[in-house]
Amino acid sequence: MSDTPKSTPTKPKRFSTVEQWDMETDVAIMGFGGAGSCAAIEASDAGADVIIFEVTAASGGSTALSSAEVYMGGNGGTAVQKACGYDDSTEDMFNFLMAAMGELADEDKIRMYCENSVEHFDWLVSMGAKYKNSEYKERAIMAVTDDCLLFTGNEKSYPFREIAKPCPRGHNLEVEGDNGGPMLMGILTEQVGKRPIRVEYNARALTLIADDDGAIQGIVVRIDNEERNVRARKGVILCAGGFVMNQEMLKKYVPQVSIGNIPIGNPGDTGAGILMGQGAGGAVIHMNEAFITLPFYPPGSLTFGIFVNAQAQRFINEDIYHARMAHHILKQSGQGIYLILNHDDYEHPPFLGAEVAGTGETIEELAEDVGLDADMLRHTIEFYNQHAANGEDPLFHKHEAWLKPIEPPYAALDCTPGSGVFYPYFTFGGLDTLPTGEVLTMEREVIPGLYAAGRTACGVPRTSAGYGSGMSVGDATFFGRVAGKAAAARNG
Numbered sequence: 001m002s003d004t005p006k007s008t009p010t011k012p013k014r015f016s017t018v019e020q021w022d023m024e025t026d027v028a029i030m031g032f033g034g035a036g037s038c039a040a041i042e043a044s045d046a047g048a049d050v051i052i053f054e055v056t057a058a059s060g061g062s063t064a065l066s067s068a069e070v071y072m073g074g075n076g077g078t079a080v081q082k083a084c085g086y087d088d089s090t091e092d093m094f095n096f097l098m099a100a101m102g103e104l105a106d107e108d109k110i111r112m113y114c115e116n117s118v119e120h121f122d123w124l125v126s127m128g129a130k131y132k133n134s135e136y137k138e139r140a141i142m143a144v145t146d147d148c149l150l151f152t153g154n155e156k157s158y159p160f161r162e163i164a165k166p167c168p169r170g171h172n173l174e175v176e177g178d179n180g181g182p183m184l185m186g187i188l189t190e191q192v193g194k195r196p197i198r199v200e201y202n203a204r205a206l207t208l209i210a211d212d213d214g215a216i217q218g219i220v221v222r223i224d225n226e227e228r229n230v231r232a233r234k235g236v237i238l239c240a241g242g243f244v245m246n247q248e249m250l251k252k253y254v255p256q257v258s259i260g261n262i263p264i265g266n267p268g269d270t271g272a273g274i275l276m277g278q279g280a281g282g283a284v285i286h287m288n289e290a291f292i293t294l295p296f297y298p299p300g301s302l303t304f305g306i307f308v309n310a311q312a313q314r315f316i317n318e319d320i321y322h323a324r325m326a327h328h329i330l331k332q333s334g335q336g337i338y339l340i341l342n343h344d345d346y347e348h349p350p351f352l353g354a355e356v357a358g359t360g361e362t363i364e365e366l367a368e369d370v371g372l373d374a375d376m377l378r379h380t381i382e383f384y385n386q387h388a389a390n391g392e393d394p395l396f397h398k399h400e401a402w403l404k405p406i407e408p409p410y411a412a413l414d415c416t417p418g419s420g421v422f423y424p425y426f427t428f429g430g431l432d433t434l435p436t437g438e439v440l441t442m443e444r445e446v447i448p449g450l451y452a453a454g455r456t457a458c459g460v461p462r463t464s465a466g467y468g469s470g471m472s473v474g475d476a477t478f479f480g481r482v483a484g485k486a487a488a489a490r491n492g
């Protein structure tokens, strides 16, 4: 039997052609990951009938694959921030996120996210999420102990530390190892199970059902190889993740990620939700933006090193978040990115997979080994060392905590994109939505009955230049909840 669906995502089914409804509900949700589960819980708690359609045989999505770090703070601090001695202000969090997202920032979403972030923490705790009142003080990507709080972005680095008072906002669940994702999705799935929410697994959402005015009236799903028409009286919420597994869309929108070597996400990240929204008249924004990163720490000691390009020149302060580093690496000309270190600070990073490009007792030996211009490398290292000895970095303002002269013997790690070093990526672009999750047309008019959240929408995180760990699961769970409430409140 052919597996080809009769419906295509970009061609909504016409309401007037529906002969029978196979299922009826108030709110239909596409995808049972972070955003979908939170949307379902809130819609159900607001009194709506809810059905979730999940293409795989289980809940989870990329959220279950993640560390489930969640970026939260402001409002005087979450219970964990307070217990760890941080008094985080909403304005600091807001100013930081606005600066981090730069010209791409969605002020309304960031404002709503910051003002309600402690409430979101409390809600996650009320769902059963456990956070220990402790801080993980290493420079790390996630806490591999059961500690909770850590700096996960660029808060302490220039220029951000001058824009907003730095505060750690990454919250890890109380679990040993990198196991937050399965734990968070286990908790949310259990909460869905406690409510009168119907879940259809092995159910692929195919396309939307729209009336002649463009309002969304339902969704077509394929179950047991049959297309079923689902009436959604109040609305459909698209929570199907991003498009990192769709080669055609990647080539079309974010060709620069081809320098990355590992798409991170689940096989369902095919962009189906985005395409369905587009088919119904939804606009997409920032489709050319992706999280692409070079996870060069831990260990934190590598931050004492300097990154140089093919011209043997530094280009950024090395105390930044790893995705901001990758963002700036992509802007360099020529082939060659190297992390140059004093031999004593060298400890092989666990995630990076970078080869040692060269070593040397002198700068000339190192330059020859690596293939860099020796005079320029000498100039770069000597200039850096001269100021680092005084706790200064006049070029890029690396924090003095990470400044010390780089002395021989030297080592250089090959971080050149394409050399085999680890550059994972996932997508940020998606449907243009209001903070409520309502999907907007090109004219920024609301499409009645259509909502999106998580990576199907373009949310708070929009650029690697300012991303911090926790912003994606934070955004997906927070705005999933908001969309669930908004859809349930709609008079369909």
Ligand SMILES: Cc1cc2nc3c(=O)[nH]c(=O)nc-3n(C[C@H](O)[C@H](O)[C@H](O)COP(=O)(O)OP(=O)(O)OC[C@H]3O[C@@H](n4cnc5c(N)ncnc54)[C@H](O)[C@@H]3O)c2cc1C
Residues within 6 Å of the ligand: 030, 031, 032, 033, 034, 035, 036, 053, 054, 055, 056, 059, 060, 061, 062, 063, 064, 065, 066, 067, 068, 069, 070, 071, 142, 203, 204, 205, 206, 239, 240, 241, 242, 264, 265, 266, 268, 269, 270, 272, 273, 426, 453, 454, 455, 456, 469, 470, 471, 472, 473, 474, 476
């Ligand atoms: C290894 C890894 C680590 C990460 N760590 C972090 C972290 O610590 N903190 C952070 O903030 N971000 C992290 N991220 C990113 C983050 O996990 C995701 O961006 C976020 O969880 C996406 O949530 P979502 O709800 O949008 O999508 P998902 O959780 O992926 O859910 C989408 C669901 O939709 C389903 N679906 C897709 N198509 C269909 C269809 N046609 N019909 C029905 N169902 C469909 C999928 O099967 C899936 O279950 C990480 C990502 C990865 C891969």
